[in-house]
Amino acid sequence: MSRSRKTKTGVYQWIVLPNTGIQICRGFPITERGRTKPEALWKLAEVVGRRFGEMEIIRLISDHIACNQELDATPWIPCDENEFVFFRLTRAGADMQLDLVADTRNGAGAQAGNKIPVLMQSGLIPLRKRAHLADIYVEEHQRARNEIGSLIMDFGNSGSAFIFSRGGAGPIQARMVQPANPFDPRYRERSADERNILRSNMIVLRVGPNGADAPWIVLGKRSEELIQDHPLATYLYAPKKYVRFWPEHLRAPEPTMKFCGILGQRDGLHPMLEFVGHTLDQMLQQVLASLTNPHGTSDEPEFYPQISRVMLTYPLTWRAVDRELFQGMIEGVTDRLLVHEAEIQKQFQVELVCSEPVAVAAYVLWETFFHFGTANLDLAASSLGNTRGGPELRLLIVDIGGGSTDIACVEIGWKVRQEDESVDVTFKLLESMRFNRAGDRLSHVIATGIREFLREKYGIVESLDFKLEAQEPAFTRVYKRLAVSKISELAEAAKAHISGSDEPWVLAQEEEYDLVRRFEPLLKGIDFEAKTRMGPRMYLDAETLRTWVMADRQSLETNGEPGFMDIFLYLEELRYSLKQKGRDPHMVVMSGRTTRLPFLKRMCTRYTNLPPHRIRTLRELLPDELKLQGYANMDKLAVVCGAQRFRFGDHIRFVSLPDSPIFNRYIGTVRETPTGLRLNKILIRPGDTQPRTITVPIDPARDVRIGHAFREDGSAQVIANLSNNSPVQHYEIELDILDDYTVSMAPHDHVLLTEWVPGGNDFIVDNFNDTGGIDGEPEGFLTRIVLGNKDRWLHE
């Protein structure tokens, strides 16, 4: 605090910059003590604070702001009742300090040049007690030290990560941003990993009726904690899966939600995408807040980041329109938040830098080449599985994230420039697959197991679906929300346990009690506390989960939608296809948190037919001695680090080459068979040049699905659906098949084309945490799977 400056009024000044989120300064020094006795000052603060104690906003700040709640502190006091600027006095030993909070996006905190006095006064004029403790000054951005750089963002379903790469900084010097959560009183308990990877879940803390006012959003672990106590607040779990472009004719099924904060609400229903927008907005605010004030203790901005470029990664599951939508959303947020110098403004861009699996490949390559050095690239290549020699590699990236799985076979080549020992690395995407099944699917199946456990042991049969009216009226939506949150938490805990231990995960008695009490209205007359002390119990080990996964397959019942197991079945088909082309991968790299589950590596081994030493998780790629700090989370951070190295790789330069303009799959119309979807009429064959226009006949009031498969008679995946809404007219429709995944059609009055989207055309899968709909797609499908080996996981 030595840098705090006294102003003419004799008090220290806290300097903030507009549009840098909710700014906090903990432990700010006060100068008033010289004139007023500390005890009197404290007393005055308590008196003044009590006056505002009933204000809802003050209660919100008291309960949620990221300040130490264990400190001896006065109540929070607004600097002005109409502004979002607050303070309190804290006492540690003899020392008295201030905690200050300013919302720099709304009101006075958003206006450069404003000076807001931190002032207390009480009593009537002759007896008025007044204390001027500090000033908050809102400075212009240009006056702060500006640092030009790029922001790299990996927006994930489970967590998001950010890097600020200062102009001219090398790949290792770039800093990981720890986006401080302003609404997290437990901020001191969060580990470094939790700070590096911001959990993407969101809850609305405060929202006003006016659409122009920015809501207060809580992200991260704290949002999961808050939903337990505020089950009716708007909560979004894994928001990334809602990034989807809905064309006008498909707007009807677009999911919506009410906009309800822990404090306040806004009228009507709002598309999920709007909440994704608020989430992104909050994320970037937190990033800006953290860069300007990294520890919540700076009395002046460390610097203002002149972000000249925002670089985004994207999953392969996103179509071009989804990618554009996401890019547009970020552009909207940056327009609102960033203040640019004129020169930077001219060159500023939001760029989709590369897909997530390509970012992972760039990360793997960069780390390997960096550590081996350019003189040893042959050795580096052989350590990545190329045992035939030559400057080439084919890496099969299996990126199993929270909501989607992207698989990409990337062909990599390199040349060393003799003059400066730098390396030019080229990437070419040979093949890719995308699934809407990933870690959330495993959580979903475990959640189904937990629900079945409750049914078996406690006889609970009530649906948890938020939209369904409960048989027992007392089992309200509040209870449902609490129950679903707990089930979700337990499912995540089970996955984490199995990932790190050979011992089975057991639903411990205290956890079981905490779970069951959320069903209290359904357990009238049952001493459930006593019952939790008795068996049976739920035991979940890797083998049980593996059995469940193996049974989760596309079927007639699922209307052809793939299950988690289909990832591996298609992987086998992909392996076959690559082998046919003489393009077997040299190594499989598994990334994403879910790959920590040990049996997934074994399944990968089996279905790729590669030996286990050529199937590696990111942790296994380099010896422990070479892993830098934070490496433990590389399965998640590889995407953002890879994207950063992709663009700023120093002496290792990456270039993406265009894909070969040929089809890799059979494409045709699709029919259902007892063994799943198969191609009916084949219209395009592997090796045909892209693109192609095909003509598809469609009868009145019929749908025709277009799909692709690796083999003529292999399993097919739907890539588009044609729907003729004319009851009488038959049409011959021309479709442009642009690549293995993309179909387009000229507008037609009666025939609608729905492009393939992850999760089908009208629903988002495995989002039980947002809907309460456990095992509803189709109903009972997962239940039958988990009950298949009930004796193994449910016993005394």
Added chain:
Amino acid sequence: MIPKELVDTINLVRFVFFRAIKSLPEVASFRALLQTSPSAREHMEAIRQVARAKRLQEFCDGHISCAFIGSSGHGKTTILDEMFPVLSKRGWLVTDVTDTTSQALRIQFAPPKTKKLARVLVHSWNAEQIKELLTHQEVEQQNRRDNIRVTWLENGAEVDGTEANFPEGDLEQFRFPRKVELRPFAFPYEVDREEALDRTFIRALTVKEQSQVMRTGPVLGVDGREYNALQLRAVVKDVTLHDTFRQVRDWAGLSQEQASHLTFVDTPGLAVAGSVKDEVLRHMLEKKSEQIAVQLWKEDELDILVHLVLVGRQSDFAGLWKAIERECGPGEMADLADRMILAVNGMNTYFTNRDIMAKYQDPERARREGDHFATTLEDNILQKMSPRGRIQPAKICFLDSRSIVETLTTGMYEEAYRRYLPIMESWLKPGGIGQQTLKNLGLLHDFRENMEALIDPSDRGQGFLVRQICQLIEKKGPALLIKKYFLRTGLISAIEDLLDLIGLYYDREGRLNRQAVEEALRSCLGFLDVRDPFGVDDFVAEAIDPELDALAEGADGGRWGDTAEAEGGWIVQRFQQMCELVKRTILERGQPSREVAAEFSRHFDTQSAIWLERWGYVTAKLPPPDRGFAASNPLITHCLKLHAREIVYQLLQDDHSDGDAAVFRQSEDDRHQILDLVRMLEDAYRSGVAACAENGVRL
């Protein structure tokens, strides 16, 4: 220009390789080997893949392609027109208009008075290339904006502008149907004698005529499919013409035989704008010139590049550079400077353009702003040719065109240059304006010769350019051909692979040891189940990894000497230790008889010598652990652990044969066949490696 011996060597190596991959499967023992060993099959398939390279499908005739690349309006075709006066008379080099069609003109040698001289071949793009042009991001955007619809046919595309929203004024000029089908030729079109003399036919192929004189009917037909002039603009890739190269030969003193190895390629102008004359194809044709150069590059058809830039104008080469990098990667341009000649056209401009003249007439201005060469060469060209800073071409030369000089000066070429000569000489004097820049560019020595060529009306610097090309070919040509045929195709590596494959299963006498090897492997690795994918991992983790860790600990405390070889020597040593460890552990576990153990060891040692080299241990250089570089030891241990698994895995795969032992019986004739093939391959490999070494090509 290219030594015949080198061409012979290239063809010999190529021939031996093809013969070996054809003959080997005809040898009974090798056929049996392929039938029974999955890993040998896989190995052989990878080698066959190399034989499919397009470049290797043809004999090497020692041809060198010399491509002229420059922007539209920089006088490229005018120069070629003067270099090839006979072609000019035939009307194929069009200089009177700038609106020429985008295609490459390939000029090849034909002996005088032969029928070949009249031969003209028209090649089209394939369907993939046609579609690629239409799917260019900008073309797609523009077509969408103008409501031009493209239907993607199996073998081409149909561009439909019937609903396009072009301005009325443009539409009035349209002469061709609004719906245009673009399909590749079924085979190259050979222009017949009559057509080759028909100016209208030639212009339909080479010039975008004004709409009022445009012939809209079919120009030519291939395999029953007719093409009009607009379709040809889109689908024609290049036109191959023949010439005696008389002037070129005179300038460079080349024999007919030498000239027959040269091909000149006139590429379409860079930075061409779209034209309303291209009607519904205007957006796609805007990108065609660049795409032609990129395709030529991708197909390795540009050996020597002559980048022609008009004095006072800027180079647009960076745009093409970026496009090539986008398609092929930045490494592609690595050796570009070594095979590029900058041809500075329009030398007369130095004496007719006031701004440029002021640069050498006013010493103060020259000092302040840079002299005429600094501005026209350094600023306008060399600094702008690459998207990443300056490049220095292998040669720079100045040239001029008789027709242009005589038009501009309304006098004879030689008269004009007689006036220019003293000025040019003044630049060469010590302290003369421009002298230092010429010196900095390494041109001081060549400039005098270049100047003499320029003042010679029969040379005009064009002859000088040709001589520079020939010198560059002599200097770099052999290396270019070697890289093209040996390295980029992977031919030398494939021969090495083939020898490794044979060496693995046959002894030095040509005897197939497959059965003995297989039995030895089966006997020694019997403790591992080939069906259990995790068996190898478990075995190495339990029996090898701890030993490797112990070796690593020992290495930490060891002394590796102070010589430079220590950087690599310790790595080789560690690999050999690992191999010994793996071999010993397998033998201990497998408990084979002495004979079997000996066979196993022989096979293992043969293999490990290959692995050592192929996996990069021989070339690896890392500071030894005792030099304080903490990462070396763990990094090498990490590699060794992975490779120990790979070794056991490969041995286990080899052990797994899917054939009958009887097939391994080998006749004496069979043994001789193998021995002959091995000798042949070894000779070819040695010749190939020697050719690389002689010409400074690193393998």
